[in-house]
Amino acid sequence: MKKTRSSTIGYPRIGEKREWKEALEAFWSKSITEEDLLRKMEALRLNDLQKQKNLGIDLIPVGDFSFYDHVLDTAVMFGLIPRRFRSDETPLLQTYFDIARGNKEAVASEMTKWFNTNYHYIVPEFDQNTAPVLKENRPLTYFLEAKNKLGITGKPVLLGPVTLLKLSKGYKQEEFGPLLKTLVPLYQQVLKELDEAGAEWVQLDEPVLSTDLTKTEIGHVKDVYEQLHSPAANLKLLVQTYFESVSDYEAIISLPVDGIGLDFVHDDGANLDALKKYGFPADKTLAAGVVNGRNVWGSDLEEKWGLLEAIRGIVSDNRLIVQPSCSLLHVPVTVKTEDHLEPELKGALAFADQKIDEITLLTKGINEGRPSIEDEIKTREETLQIFRQSPSRTKPHVQNEVSEWEGKEPARDFSFTARQALHQDIFKLPVLPTTTIGSLPQTTEIRQARSRYRHGEWSTAAYDAFIQKKVAEWIEVQEWIGLDVLVHGEFERNDMVEYFGEKLDGFAFTKYGWVQSYGSRSVKPPIIYGDVALPEPMTTKDITYAQSLTDKPVKGMLTGPVTIYKWSFPREDIRAFEVTKQLALALQNEISHLEKNGIGMIQVDEPALREGLPLKDAKKQQYLQEAIYAFKLATCTVKKETQVHTHMCYSEFGEIIDSIKQLDADVISIETARSHGELIADFEKASYDKGIGLGVYDIHSPRVPSTEEMETSIRRALQVLHPQQFWVNPDCGLKTRGIDETVPSLKNMVEATQRVREALGSVGAVPALGSVPVTTRNLSNP
Ligand SMILES: CN1c2c(nc(N)[nH]c2=O)NC[C@@H]1CNc1ccc(C(=O)N[C@@H](CCC(=O)N[C@@H](CCC(=O)N[C@@H](CCC(=O)O)C(=O)O)C(=O)O)C(=O)O)cc1
C-alpha cells in the first residue's frame, strides 16, 4: 500500500486537438443533435480520466469536466437560474447554454475573470425569489460514470459553498450569512449521496480562502464546514485552495474536514512558513500543490524535492498527497505534439500531461525512496541547464535600453487638457463619437485564408492581398454604418497576443497549446523564453493602408505590455516587471512607426491589467505601479497631437480606477453591457475627466441589441457622465461575431447615438470645454 498519493485538482476539458470546441459549436449551430453532443462529450471525459489513470494518478478528479464553465455548472445544479431564464418547458441543457450565451429574449449572465487567470466564469445571480434547490447531483453522476464505465473510483470535485456565494451577485452583504445557510442542506445532500455511492474523497474548491477575508467571513467558513462535517460518513472532505497562500492559516487548518489543499507555488513561501510555524494537524491530510499548474515550464525537480522534504518534516507521508498547485485547466494538454519547437526549449517545457508525470515521479520518490528517481532528477537538471544557458535568450541591447530608463518617470509632455483641445481641433469629432474596439468578424473565410497561408498553400503576396481586400471592404462598411472613428479590423491577427508573440523576438509559439478562455473559445498563449525586441514594424502596413482609404481617423491597434505579458506564458528567470519593460520598449518603437506613417489615434489595449491584480491587498500597490509604468513607458513618447486610447473589458473597475487615471490615456473604452451599467458609478465617483467609451452592447452574445436598448444605456450613462467625455462603442472586439450580427448591431448603435445627440441638441462638433449647452440632467429616460 502506497503511503503518499498523487492527485490532480482538475484536467483540461478541451481535448488534445480541441475536440470539445468542435462538438459544442456543432451542437449550437444545429449540425449535430443533443444525443451526438452528449456522446462526444462522454468520450472526451472518459478519455481524460483513463489518461490520468494510465499516467499513474491515484486520486483522479471527476466532475471537473464541464459543458461550458464549472461555476455555471454549480449554479445550475443548485437551481440558481436567473429569473429571465426560468421556464418549465425549456430543457435544462438549453437553459444552461442560454444563461451562458443569451437568447433572443434575454441577455446572458455576466461573465468575469476567474481570480487572476484568463479563464472566465459565468456569474451566478440571486434575486428575491431565488430558492436554491438541488436539481441534479452532478458530482455523483460523474462519480458513477467513472466507476461503472472505467472502474475508476474518482475524487468528485465541486465548487465549495463559500466560493460559490462569494462569486455570485444579486444579494446584499448582510444577506451572505443567511444565503449560505440555504445552501448548506443542499451540499449536505450531495455529500451524503456521494458517501452512499462509495466515494472516498470529495474535493470542495474554496479558492476564496486564498483572498483577504474578514473575521466575519472566516466565521461563516467555520460554520459551514462544521455543518458539512458528518462524523458518521466514510467520505473524506478535502477543502482545496489555490492561486495564493491562505489568508488565515490557523483557522483553515482547524476546519473540521479531513484534508486541506494548499498552493505551495504561488504563495511566496507563506504557506510553507505557516506550516513550519503552526504545524499541521496530525489527523488531517495535506494535499500539497508543489508543481506549478499555471506555467508551462518543467519543474526543477531538485527544488521540488527540497520543498517536499520541508513539508515531510512536518506532515507524515501517509497524510500527504502530491499534486499541482491548481487545476491544470490553465495549461495546454501536452508538449508531445509540439514537434516544431527547438529541442532545447521543448526539453524545458511541461504542459498538463508532463506535469502529471512530474507529480507521479515525485510521489514515487517519496514512496520508494529518492534513489528510485535519481536518474530523472539528474536528466532534468541537465536539460534545464542547457536551456538556461542558451544564447538565444539574451540580447544585451535590450537589457541596456531597459537600464537607460532606470530612475526615469515615463510621462507625456503635455497635460490632458492641452491635448484634448488640440485633438478636438484635429479630429473634429461629433459629440458622443462612435467607434469599435478593433477586431471585426473573423469569418470562416478569414480563418481559412490564414490556415492556407500557414500551410504554405498561399504565398505571402496572396495572403496580404486578401487581408487588404477585407480591410477595404470593412472601411466601406464602417463608413456606411456611420461610425466616426474606424478600425482596420485586425483580420491579419489570429489573436491579439499570439499575433504579437509571432512578430516579436524572444517568443516561441505552439501548434496545439490551447487553453480555454470562455465557453468554447480558447487562446494559444505564446511563450516568452528570452529578451523581447521588435525586429521590424508589426502593424504599420495594414493600418496605414486602412487609413489611406478614408478621411475618417483609423485607430492604430496594439496590445499593451501588461496584457501581452499576462496572456503569454512568461519566462520566470527574471522579474515580471523586467519583461513588461522590455515589451513596453518594443511597443514604444512600434508606436513611433505608426506615427511616422501618419496614424493619429493609437489604441493600446490593456484588458488584462485588472486580471493581473494580485489577490492579496498587500501586493496590489506594487503591481499597479509597475503596470502603470509599463503602459506609460510604451506610450510616453507619442506626439501631443496623437490621441492615445486604451481598452479594458471587465466590469470591476472600482479598485483600480485611480491607476486607470494615472495611465493618462486620452480615451478608455470599457465593458459595461453585461454588468448592466453598474460600473459607471466608479468613474463618476473617481471624477474621471478623460474620454470614456462605454460598451453599450455585449459582444459575447449572438443577440442583436435593439436601438432602444442601447439608447437607454447611453442615456443612463449620461446621467452621471459629461457628454463631452463620452464615446459610444461595443463592449469589446467583434472578432467572435458573425457579419449578420455585427452590421445590424453597429447600425443600431449609431442610430441610438444619433437619437441621443438629437436630444442633446448638439449634432455638430463638440463645443469647447466647459460650454456644453445641454447638461446631462436634461435627459430623461424614455
Ligand atoms: C479578449 N480576449 C482575449 C483573451 N486572451 C487572449 N489571448 N486573446 C483575447 O482576445 N482573454 C480575454 C478575452 C477572451 N476572448 C476571446 C475571444 C475569442 C477567442 C477565440 O475566438 N478563439 C478562437 C481561436 C482563435 C485563433 O487563434 N484562431 C486561429 C486559428 C487557429 C486554428 O483553429 N487552428 C487549427 C488548425 C488550423 C489549420 O492550421 O489549418 C487548429 O489548431 O485546429 C486563426 O484565426 O488563425 C477559438 O477558436 O477558440 C478567444 C478568446
Ligand SMILES: N[C@@H](CCS)C(=O)O
Ligand atoms: N482590440 C482587441 C481588443 C480585445 S480585448 C479586439 O478588438 O479584439
Ligand SMILES: [Zn+2]
Ligand atoms: Zn476587450
